[in-house]
Amino acid sequence: MDGRCRAIIERVRPEIDAGRYPIKRIVGQRVVVDANVFTDGHDVVVAMLRYRNAGAETWSEVELTPLVNDEWTGEFVVDRVGVCEYTVLAWVDRFRTWHRDFQKRVAANQVASVDLLSGAELIAEAAARATGDDRAVLESWVKRLGNEEAVHHVQQICDDTDLPQLMKTYPSRDFAAEYDRVLSITVDRERAGHSAWYELFPRSAASAPGKHGTLKDVEARLPYVASMGFDVLYLPPIHPVGTTFRKGKNNATEANGDDVGSPWGIGAAKGGHKAIHPQLGTPADFRSLVKAASRLGIEVALDVALQCSPDHPYVKQHPDWFRQRPDGTIQYAENPPKKYQDIYPFDFETSDWRAMWDELKSIFDHWIAEGVKIFRVDNPHTKPFEFWEWCIGEIRKEHPDVLFLAEAFTRPKIMYRLAKLGFTQSYTYFAWRNTKQELTEYVTQLTTTEAREFFFPNFWPNTPDILTEYLQVGGRPAFMARLTLAATLSPNYGIYGPPFEHCWGAPREPGSEEYLDSEKYQVHYHDIDRPDSLKDFVARMNQIRREHAVLRSIDNVEFHPVDNDQLICYTKSSADKSECLLVVVNLDPHHVQSGWIDLPLDTLDVEEAHPYQVHDLLSDARYLWNGRKNFVQLDPQVVPAHVFQVRRRVRSERDFEYYL
Amino acid sequence: MDGRCRAIIERVRPEIDAGRYPIKRIVGQRVVVDANVFTDGHDVVVAMLRYRNAGAETWSEVELTPLVNDEWTGEFVVDRVGVCEYTVLAWVDRFRTWHRDFQKRVAANQVASVDLLSGAELIAEAAARATGDDRAVLESWVKRLGNEEAVHHVQQICDDTDLPQLMKTYPSRDFAAEYDRVLSITVDRERAGHSAWYELFPRSAASAPGKHGTLKDVEARLPYVASMGFDVLYLPPIHPVGTTFRKGKNNATEANGDDVGSPWGIGAAKGGHKAIHPQLGTPADFRSLVKAASRLGIEVALDVALQCSPDHPYVKQHPDWFRQRPDGTIQYAENPPKKYQDIYPFDFETSDWRAMWDELKSIFDHWIAEGVKIFRVDNPHTKPFEFWEWCIGEIRKEHPDVLFLAEAFTRPKIMYRLAKLGFTQSYTYFAWRNTKQELTEYVTQLTTTEAREFFFPNFWPNTPDILTEYLQVGGRPAFMARLTLAATLSPNYGIYGPPFEHCWGAPREPGSEEYLDSEKYQVHYHDIDRPDSLKDFVARMNQIRREHAVLRSIDNVEFHPVDNDQLICYTKSSADKSECLLVVVNLDPHHVQSGWIDLPLDTLDVEEAHPYQVHDLLSDARYLWNGRKNFVQLDPQVVPAHVFQVRRRVRSERDFEYYL
Secondary structure (H helix, E strand, O other): OOOOOOOOEEEEOOHHHHHHHHEEEEEEOEEEEEEEEEOOOOOOEEEEEEEEEEEOOOOOEEOEEEEOOOEEEEEEEEOOOOOEEEEEEEEHHHHHHHHHHHHHHHHOOOOOEEEEEEEEHHHHHHHHHHOOOHHHHHHHHHHHHHOOHHHHOHHEEEEEOHHHHHHOOOOOOOOEEEEEOOOOEEOOOOHHOEEEEEEOOOOHHHOOOOOOHHHHHHHHHHHHHHHHHOEEEEEOOOOOOOOOOOOOOHOOOOOOOOOOOOOOOEEEEOEOOOOOOOOOOOOOHHHHHHHHHHHOOEEEEEEEEOEEEOOOOOHHHHHHHEEEEOOOOEEEEOOOEEEEOEEOOOOOOOOOHHHHHHHHHHHHHHHHHOOEEEEEEEEHOOOOHHHHHHHHHHHHHHHOEEEEEEEEOOHHHHHHHOOOOOOEEEOOOOHOOOOOOHHHHHHHHHHHHHHHHHHHEOOOOOOEEEEEEEEEHHHHHHHHHHHHHHHHHEEEEEEOOOOOOOOOEEEOOOOOOOOOOOOOOOOOOOOOOOOOOOHHHHHHHHHHHHOHHHHHHHHOEEEOOOOOOOOOEEEEEEOOOOOOOEEEEEEOOOOOOEEEOOOOHHHHHOOOOOOOOEEOOOOEEEEOOOOOEEEEEEEOOOOOEEEEEEEEEOOOOOOOEEEO | OOOOOOEEEEEEEEEEEEHHHHHHOOOOEEEEEEEEEEEEEOOOEEEEEEEOOOOOOOOOOEEEEEEOOOOEEEEEEOOOOOOEEEEEEEOOOOOHHHHHHHHHHHHHHOOHHHHHHHHEEEEEEHHHHHOOOHHHHHHHHHHHOOOOHHHHHHHHHOOOOHHHHHHHHOOOOOOOOEOOOOOOOOOOOOOHHHHEEEEEEEOOOOOOOOOOHHHHHHHHHHHHHHHOOOOOOOEEEOEEEOOOOOOOOOHHOOOOOOOOOOOOOEOOOOEEEOOOOOOOOHHHHHHHHHHHHHHHHOEEEEHHHEEEOOOHHHHHOHHHHHOOOOOOOOOHHHHHOOEEOOOOOOOOOOOOHHHHHHHHHHHHHHHHOOOOOOEEEEEEHHOOOOHHHHHHHHHHHHOOEEEEEEEEOOHHHHHHHHHHEEEEEOOOOOOHHHHHHHHHHHHHHHHHHHHHHEEEEEEOEEOEEEEEEHHHHHHHHHHHHEEEEEHHHEEEEEEEEOOOOOOOOOEOOOOOOOOOOOOOOOOOOOEEEEEEOHHHHHHHHHHHHHHHHEEEEOOOEOOOOOOOEEEEEEEEEEEOOOOOEEEEEEEEOOEEEEEEEEOOHHHHHOOOOOEEEEOOOOOEEEEEOOEEEEEEOOOOOOOOOOEEEEOOOOOOOOOOOOOO
């Protein structure tokens, strides 16, 4: 420590858990960094934001700007996928202090020769640090200030802007202070930040009833998925399914001979997590599917569920990776009094944990080698956090473009921890946030707290495990409303189809969120050409998402009052106000609802007495609106939502048709 | 790192700047520690709060209690002045997990022998860690659970509470996780937390007009100070005053021959910061004063102003400790266009900074050896933060009972930084917070933000530098109102007297906060027996402070609505509701003001339909009040404040006089 380092840097933000975890950004995004910077006394302090790609030897720098109350701000853009670092450097700048005081002396007509000589001393020091022309220029300034006539030309010296500009290049950093920590950023590729997921069961993808679908069938279904505008196709586990304690239809404890079992009961004689269920096809079929999808702009995402059926090869090869009971049997999964005898959890407290970690990571490596770059991880919160941090960290060192979606429907701090330690995207509580108040509060929490720095939500209206009461009761309007909300509130969203677009709403029993005749336990045939399908509505929604960049950010949302609690209203707008979408959704799937919405004209970027046009991108209807308060009415039996583009008039009223 | 450590500990609070700084507590106070603790899956996690006096080898421990949402809490009491440390430890507890699941199995009538054997295994492991009787008891439990008959007595085993209690003593901590940081606490003696300061100029303490006061005169004035109930007597600098560029009366640039100069122009031929101004007396006089004060329960606090007059011996001995200008002169203090030629600041960028730091610290050491335990530091924010952190840290290593008050009237983050790095107490913006809204906001900020963990405010209605407009205009009622606010809102407060109790309100010129004929530049005589003195009011206020423990905390304040913005109303109450003071102050020094105050009966701990008594500790008047809304009227020409003790009735209505 050098006692002459006098600048103080505090509270650099964003900073997660004292820098223990990185923040997340998408390549090309800005990183706005704030810090408290000050020094003792009245000297001028200079603060630099430093940033670099991890591993680089030198820092890039941008000067921080003081705001108020010793708070400073600066920003840079992350330009490469991987890890980026940032920190802050600050020093007391003697030249700038001198220059500021010199200006005050000139104004007070108080300049003495010694004041000019003090400045000359500092410029001479800078000249010694400079080279070439700069050095010569600085040396000429030293002479100029040292000249005994200089005291008669102080106003000229004071007015010169070249000197302070040049001196910025050669500050004395001898006593510069560094912030305590170097902070880091996980920089992801674009799809981490905005993606539209479609989940389907491959075995239910056959083109005719009564057949077990295959990867080839999935490949044949790709044009359908692409026509709806999805860019991630997520497949539940495609591995051999165990037979011991296999579940029957509707999760029956006993399976019949022809029951196919749950794809999450992974592992059989034919192999485990790196194998493909024989009825689905071959590794070649899988590679073909990945390639065909890629040609349509779709990535295939695989499910990784780190658990074994009793028939998994691991059980024989590594019995010590599972907990042995005193009677010599292996501990199956249970949550007393519930028992899951078809599932053996890994024992992460095994003394052989290092070898087990390596093997589990190798599952991801295997599928990465097969062309998979996105993984949906099943129940990550039931495996140690340290394991995930290591596993994801190691994989991303080699493959920084691999993305991980955490399927953790658990307590908030656990979900956040998983996001902090490396999961790219996270499932959320969206499915259970159905009222206006619930939705507003939840989205506000995700977009205004520290969580927005590391938690990328992925909104799913349904999943094979979640058929919400709202969808069960609300029917087709409910599916349309929830799709609109998911697709416009969150840049990452997904649906489980075809049950979604076919509006499957029947639960296994009243009060259950399980589907009746769930695809988890049996094969279904889906007629994707059903006339009542929502596929065109879905396609339109994804088209709107593609065409409107404001839907690629999550925190550009603003909720607006409506005098009807069944109507929710929000805008998504760009920082420069060049684009604004206005969404209104009728949350009541049963009745026509209407109300007056109250919009801040500043957000819309329109003026009080000037009418503006709202153009419904769903129905193509256009309305001429005036001022803050406007009326809306939505019939759920038609379309329960408006997705308006706000068009501002750019010409005079004589050119009525012209809106921007 | 052992991958089997599965417990997670996040966000231990209080934690200042990621543990860079300690929190502060007064000896005997509780430290409530919160943390987020959880683990993967469903296992039971145990969390321990660990604490110890710094330097101790072993930790004391108390188990944290889970609240909601993975937040846990625990507390301990700091019992020794010095530095205390705390952190959190947590582990996944296999026995408690087994026991919880065992209870569920018993309830579901699902217990198998193997379940009992699993428990027996864990108990056997604990037995190996235990000794003596405990070991024998645990071994008997192993046998009991291993007995093949045990499966028929599971309810008894389940109902037993001794086993889980005993097992708490012998948990397996093999895979315990520690929080990332050990956090620390500066534990101060009581006076750090509540103190009443009285500042006076020794040279104005003479018993007759026209004489330069001495330390002996100060000693003679101690009974007066004690009679008003103060426990800290703070003296501005008592060192030789420089003559070069000495300021005259009312800060005149030129002094007359008999002008005494500012005590802050420290240093002359007779000595510097370790010497005593010859006209004040001798080191023996000073020691006598300290002892006499101590007998009256008063501590003498000295001012340390790290700056020199041009005549200070340091200037000759260490010219390199001051900034040399190119013309060979020494840089005096200035803030262009203002010049302070009578003051040389130290150059903290000197290459001889280490020796200078040592010498500056030795000033404190000198006065500590003379019996001083409290220092008021002048303008600490114009010296490097690193210096203070080192200086205070080193002093307190040897003398943990030494206290420092920071005189930093500067920007909030700088004031907070000084408090974080070691200053015990801090001057505040109180003097400039005069309206109800200003006072409420400021006190709320001090008591509800993180600042309350490290910033001990000291409220001063006036100082030799600060005669606020409110006091200038408001006269005697204003002084009474401000004293009431300072003394009841802040456990630490002080006044500058006798100008305070004599209601000095004349400024040097309109718009100035300087006193006319300020004691900073001339000697005054004060007739402490003036009949219009506020001394009795001050004495009564300090007596109330001594007799009511609720005034020793700052964050037990609650502001209450009054339908008149000139009236401010707040309660100070104990956590157990056994004591409650209710303060109402008329902030208008000119007019009678009245209004209805609205009190939460829960804070008062009274019931709706039961009358209660409020007893004004200032006037001794008693009022019978009912319910939430009550009327108050305050005439500033009498007393502009009520300090009510709320007395709850404890007998029936037939015993009217009995209130608690």
